[in-house]
Amino acid sequence: MPAKQAQSRSRSSTRNKSMTTSAPAAGSPGRRVQSLVGVFRLQAKTRGYPFLAAWAHRVSGILLVLYVWFHILTLSALRDAPRFDAYMKILGSLPFVFLEWLLALPVIYHAMNGARLILYEVFQNRQDEIVLKWVIGLGSLYTFLLGLFMVIGNQTISALLFWVYTAAASVCVAYITVAKLRTSGASIFWKLQRISGAFLFLMAPAHMLFMHLNPATGHDAQVIIARMGNPFIKLVDLALLAGVLYHGAYGLYSIGQDYILSAKVKTGVAVLLCFVTLVFAWAGLKLLLI
Template identity: 45%
Template sequence: MNTPAQRTSIEAFLAGVLTRSEKLSYYASSRGWGFIMTWAHRVAGLIIVLYMFFHIVTLSGLYAPAKFASNMDFIHNFFFGFLEWVLAIPVIFHALNGARLILYEFFRVRDDAAMIRWVLVLSVLYVFSLGVFMLMGNQHVSVGFFWFTIFIVSLISAVVVYRKLWPTRNNGFWKLQRISGAFLLPMVSGHILFMHLNYQAGHDINTILVRVSSIGIKAIDSAFVILVFFHAGFGLNTIIGDFVENTRLKTVLTVVTTVVMTIFAYAGTKLIISVNP
């Protein structure tokens, strides 16, 4: 005889927090948690896009090391550190929920309630662990070993999804969006973690320049940037397609989104390739 799954204390806590919200409870009961997760996924994606724009602009300061160092000194305080930690919430949620969607669509993992709980629990655990590392601020790891491992895991993840969905009749760009998502899940979570193991890793000009001087790191970072903006652009164009009814306006917004994403992908890749100690 089947018995109902027991909730962990973390799951019970999260469920309690969510159900206390009148609007969340209403939509959860009327349209299901899947509806809420879909909208949360899109909102998180929009936040990430805005951050990526800001991130590329900030990193462009590497062309002028003294200015970049000055900017990093300015944001070296509790307030900006807290904002960096908070930003990890939509990032890891978007990544893990994207994995949930891939598992649902292609691997027939249809226990949606359990998957949603796992997304929330793993998101909380990741953000909590990141906060601990940020407070400690003294952790170190081999750059080459860390990124080689993350890249291999990302590649395996992408290949598994590719083999599963490429034979399907879906649009090629739609397939690439899912494949890029599978690749980015380990990359994004690894990137945020690495940059906050210690302050120097993500903020010290000399440490950053030494890291990006490696050809291997340049290749990994370039692939990362290109796939991030492709993934983001496709996601934004999907939202435009879903909610903009006017054909002409839809076309204009799609073109503008594609151009903007291409420009930032180019700027980010050029920055990675051209900056050296």
């Protein structure tokens, strides 16, 4: 019996040691990831996946607003084509290309989940679990296809044809939303947020896809300037600029309203957002007038 007990204690000690050595050390990246996953699982269990989806929507929205501002600043260099091409040479390196592909994740998620929210708020669709699965599925497919096009890098399509169809579909989606919101008692700013979201649902992912069909489409100054010379493309870009800037600014304003307690600070943030939005709107307009 003593021998068996000793063997049992030895096995137990060995198991404990192996568990101790295999577990990530405190403060290590592995432990942080485990903690983060644990938090997500707890929140999903207690509050449901729609709660996590709402948080992811806000985080992705903030990231996209920052990217839009950066994108406008970068495109402003088109007035000096050699300088723009030099920037694009840097941004065309492998690390930045990979980051551009990663940007597809917040773009498509925000677009798809935004559509889910519009279905929920405007069209009274309450099948959240099913719609969330579609968000994840279609988002994954889009991200894969974008990565594939970026790797192939030799796809071409008529810019006019592409944007005629995309803009027409986007206007239809926006019009359906307008018709549904016509009798709503919500504020005009809230309505414009949903309408701009409906318009951008197709426009934003389409813009990213189009710009990465081949390197010249989004990285060659002469190609971009020539494309922007088309009046219809200019009109599409103007609508995209207005929709993105308003949608982003109102989204940031809404987040501030939820978490800022002081009325004075809320007012200050609103004024600041208006100012910043107008600055980037002016920069975008000057860009379109090249």
